[in-house]
Amino acid sequence: MPSTSTLLLGAEAVAFGALDAGIVGAFSYAGTPATEVFETVQAEGGVWAVWSANEKVAYEEALGVSYTGRRALVSMKHVGLNVAADPFMSSALTGANGGLVLVVADDPGMHSSQNEQDSRFYADFARIPCFEPANQQQCYDMTREAFGFSEAHRIPVMVRLVTRVAHSRANVVRVPPEDRGPGEPNPSRPDPNDWTLVPANARRRYRHLLDIQRDLQDELEASPANRYLASGRRGILSAGIATNYVREALAGRSGDTTLHIGAYPLPVRLIREFVDRCNEILVVEEGFPFIETRLLGLLGVPGKTVRGKLDGSLPMDGELLPEAVFRALGIPLEATPTDPMVAGRPPQFCKGCPHGSSFGALVDATAPYPDALIFGDIGCYALGIMPPYRAIHACVDMGASIGLAHGASRAGAHPVLCTIGDSTFAHSGMPALLDVVHSNANVTVLILDNGTTAMTGAQDSHATGEVLLQMLRGLGVTDLTVFDPLPKHHADSVRLIREAIERPGPSVLVAKRACVRIKLGTRATPLPQSGT
Ligand SMILES: Cc1ncc(C[n+]2csc(CCOP(=O)(O)OP(=O)(O)O)c2C)c(N)n1
Ligand code: SF4
Numbered sequence: 001m002p003s004t005s006t007l008l009l010g011a012e013a014v015a016f017g018a019l020d021a022g023i024v025g026a027f028s029y030a031g032t033p034a035t036e037v038f039e040t041v042q043a044e045g046g047v048w049a050v051w052s053a054n055e056k057v058a059y060e061e062a063l064g065v066s067y068t069g070r071r072a073l074v075s076m077k078h079v080g081l082n083v084a085a086d087p088f089m090s091s092a093l094t095g096a097n098g099g100l101v102l103v104v105a106d107d108p109g110m111h112s113s114q115n116e117q118d119s120r121f122y123a124d125f126a127r128i129p130c131f132e133p134a135n136q137q138q139c140y141d142m143t144r145e146a147f148g149f150s151e152a153h154r155i156p157v158m159v160r161l162v163t164r165v166a167h168s169r170a171n172v173v174r175v176p177p178e179d180r181g182p183g184e185p186n187p188s189r190p191d192p193n194d195w196t197l198v199p200a201n202a203r204r205r206y207r208h209l210l211d212i213q214r215d216l217q218d219e220l221e222a223s224p225a226n227r228y229l230a231s232g233r234r235g236i237l238s239a240g241i242a243t244n245y246v247r248e249a250l251a252g253r254s255g256d257t258t259l260h261i262g263a264y265p266l267p268v269r270l271i272r273e274f275v276d277r278c279n280e281i282l283v284v285e286e287g288f289p290f291i292e293t294r295l296l297g298l299l300g301v302p303g304k305t306v307r308g309k310l311d312g313s314l315p316m317d318g319e320l321l322p323e324a325v326f327r328a329l330g331i332p333l334e335a336t337p338t339d340p341m342v343a344g345r346p347p348q349f350c351k352g353c354p355h356g357s358s359f360g361a362l363v364d365a366t367a368p369y370p371d372a373l374i375f376g377d378i379g380c381y382a383l384g385i386m387p388p389y390r391a392i393h394a395c396v397d398m399g400a401s402i403g404l405a406h407g408a409s410r411a412g413a414h415p416v417l418c419t420i421g422d423s424t425f426a427h428s429g430m431p432a433l434l435d436v437v438h439s440n441a442n443v444t445v446l447i448l449d450n451g452t453t454a455m456t457g458a459q460d461s462h463a464t465g466e467v468l469l470q471m472l473r474g475l476g477v478t479d480l481t482v483f484d485p486l487p488k489h490h491a492d493s494v495r496l497i498r499e500a501i502e503r504p505g506p507s508v509l510v511a512k513r514a515c516v517r518i519k520l521g522t523r524a525t526p527l528p529q530s531g532t
Contacts, residue, residue, distance in 0.1 A: 008172045010139040010165040014103050015040035017143030018073040020177045021099065023047055025065050027058035029427065030456035031077030032112040033166040034105035038075050039457075051453075053462050054398075054427040055080035059087045059102070066100040066156075067195060071147050075103040078117040079397065083428065085122070088156075092126040093205040094195040095154040099147030105161040108287055109319030114378065114397060116317065118287030123158040123264060127209055129216050130158040130264040131225060132240040136170040138262065142225065144178075153216060154190065155209075162286050164319065165241050217265045225262030228270050232256055235278030236329070237271070239291060242284040245325040253331075266294060275301060282328055283308035286320045347383055354513035355381040355448055358485040358493070359389040361511075362419070362446065365497035366391075372415050372501075373408050377401035377429070379421035380455045380515075381448050392419070399428025405443045406436050415501045417444040423453035426463035430475060436506045437476040444500045445508045447472075450515040458518050465512070472508055479507035486513065 008016065014037050018026065025048035028038035042049040052058035055076040065072035074084075081088060081104050088102065104119040123130035129149060131142040139161070146157040193201050220226070232255040238246045239261040250256065259274040261267065275281065275295070281304060283292040289309040296306055307313040313328045314320065326333040349356040359381070366372040376382055376392035377400060385392040394404055401418035409416040420429045425447055436443050449468055453459040463471055472480055483489065483496050493511070500507040 003173055003175050005171050005173045007169050008136055008140075009036055009167060009169050010133065010136045010161055011036035011105070011167065012040045013136045013139035013172045014075070014143045014159060014161070015044070015073075016172070016174055017140040018071075018101065018147070019044055019047070020174060021144045021147040022071055022178050023073050023147075024070045025049065025062065026073045026075070027052050027062045028075045029053070029055045029058055029080060030453055030459045031055075031080050031105075032456060033107055033161070033163040034075045034077045034080070034103065035456050035459075036166070037073075037103050037105070041073065051459050055084040056087060059084040059091070062100060062102075063087060063091050063094075063096070063156075066096040066098045068098065069189065070098040071100075072098065073101050073103065075105070077113065078104055078106040078119055079113060079115065080104070081119060081122055082117075083398070088122070089126050090197055091156050092128050092209055093197060093202055095190070095205070095208075096150050096156050097154065097190055099150040100156040101143060101146045101150060101159060102156055103143070103159045103161060105163070105166045106287055107163050109163070111163055111319075114395075116287075118290055119158065119160050120264060120287065120290045123160070124290075127213060128156050128158060129153070129220060130160055132160045132262050132264070133165055134240050134243045134260070134262060135165070136168070136172050138225075139165065140172045140174065142262070149219075153212060155212070155216075160240070162241055164286075213265065217268065220263040220265060221267040221269055223263045226267045226270055227258075227260045227262075228274060229258045230277055231258075233277070233279045235259065235274055235281040236284065237261070237274065237281060237291065237295070238284040240286055242286050242320055242325070245320065245322040246284055246329070248322055249326045249329050249331045261291065266291065271295065275304060278304065280305045281307065282313065284314065284320070284325055284328070285309075289316070346386060348386065349380065349383055350516055352516045353380070354450055354485050354511065354515070355384065357487045357490065358419075358446070358448055358511040359384040359391050360487070361485060361490055361493035361497060362417070363389055363391050364490070365494045365501070366415070366417065368498075369415050369501070371413070372417065373405070373413050375401040375404040375408070375416075375418040377418070377420040377424050378455075379424050379448075379453075380450075381419055381421055384419060398424050399432060402429050402432035402436060402443070402445060405445070406432065406439075406441050409441050409443050414442065415444060416442070417446060417501070419446045419448060421454075422447060422449040422451070422464045422468055423459075423461040425468070426461065430471065433472075433477070433506075433508075434475050440505050442504055443506055444497070445506070446497070447508060447510045449510050449512045452515050452518050454515045454517065458515070468510065472510075477506065477508045479503060479505065480510070481507070482510045482512055484513055485511040
């Protein structure tokens with residue numbers, strides 16, 4: 001294949017980087033802004049790419065591929081790594097065999113997420129290397145490089161994206177796939193004891209992980225991902241996409257010393273050289289003040305002024321905007337019109353959405369119980385929080401609704417209900433329901449089975465239809481009611497929910513009706529206001 005130039009999203013560029021690096025499989029659970037990484041691999045075909053039940057499972061599947069000596073890509077949104085944190089942290093000790101690259105897409109500004117996180121802390125926490133692309137070409141290049149790096153050092157490698165990189169397009173030059181050929185296993189086989197983390201092995205492996213830190217740092221210190229340009233006494237240290245904002249602000253101006261960081265562990269020697277040269281330093285990074293806090297330590301840098309998020313020169317929360325960078329650099333920015341082209345509208349269910357009629361029934365069914373608590377979950381049905389329903393009292397993280405309801409019922413609240421979608425139930429609702437059944441808690445669980453993972457673009461659901469019912473019976477649910485939430489069945493739906501509330505012990509209702517977006521044959525696209 002000759003080199004080709006294609007207009008790609010950052011997320012797509014990562015996928016092509018992985019394909020050209022010769023992965024045999026990609027693993028993921030959907031989540032904005034990471035979804036397109038996996039979808040691109042899946043659309044290209046030729047390698048294993050089936051959605052996993054959740055991020056933890058996806059990570060373990062990819063690690064299993066790596067142990068065979070082959071290359072695997074695993075991708076997820078930032079909160080997905082909370083779910084996958086257990087295997088992720090321990091995999092730093094076992095190490096990788098075939099290249100293992102974890103792509104995590106952070107969502108500063110929470111365009112479509114329930115919180116802000118900075119995954120660089122996770123890479124640092126696990127002591128694994130991390131690449132942070134500033135643009136789409138680097139998404140491709142760094143992902144390819146990450147596989148080789150992972151194999152050379154036998155360690156998982158993270159590629160950290162942010163929404164603005166994952167979801168914007170630029171031309172990307174792809175180069176011919178690597179000679180090792182897709183599917184060729186890494187020929188050397190490590191000692192399987194390395195992968196068996198009983199305490200004696202784990203201690204040895206942790207020591208090893210600590211011992212290789214210097215090598216990782218030395219190699220990345222020289223990486224072209226980190227670029228230092230010495231000039232004047234004002235220093236600008238930037239990372240990832242923030243470098244583009246700095247370059248935009250500085251366009252045509254020289255006289256500042258700049259250091260761009262795109263690979264971690266941090267290049268300490270370069271940073272020392274940079275700091276020695278400058279009197280005043282501005283740190284510009286997307287996400288948390290990761291580099292800034294390390295630079296300042298507890299007591300600051302004697303004799304130097306360090307500015308950034310911690311002193312308020314740049315905002316601590318939200319997405320970093322070029323305007324803020326211009327301001328922090330003292331460079332005037334021409335005002336751009338801010339009138340929105342389309343008036344803002346509150347998010348709402350699609351017309352004919354089955355969740356709308358389910359919430360209509362839920363609101364009427366619980367009307368006689370002023371103390372009713374209803375715990376929600378994450379999916380299109382989170383819109384049950386909006387008028388006219390205003391039905392949800394809490395929505396925290398995927399799968400939380402059942403555990404929250406269980407806890408509240410243990411505290412004596414009654415009635416306690418929760419709503420959860422079919423995909424979220426498969427993702428992380430099942431163990432919580434097992435607890436409810438195990439302790440015979442008085443909780444009414446409403447599963448909204450629309451046959452798909454609608455919110456993130458209609459990916460397959462692992463727990464829909466007859467499979468869902470079998471799963472529920474297998475979990476020990478005996479009080480199980482299935483109903484069709486069509487508006488014309490409203491009175492029946494209200495009655496069934498009320499009867500379930502009145503029965504002691506756990507009861508599960510399944511509101512079964514397909515998402516209209518898939519029913520009509522159109523691929524559901526994430527609602528612009530949601531899409532988590
Ligand atoms: C840990 C985590 N992973 C992924 C997501 C992205 N996400 C939010 S809701 C959802 C699934 C929604 O599917 P379902 O529960 O079936 O509800 P629907 O949208 O179909 O109504 C996903 C994948 C997330 N918010 N958190
Ligand atoms: S995409 Fe489907 S589940 Fe989501 S609001 Fe629209 S109809 Fe409802």
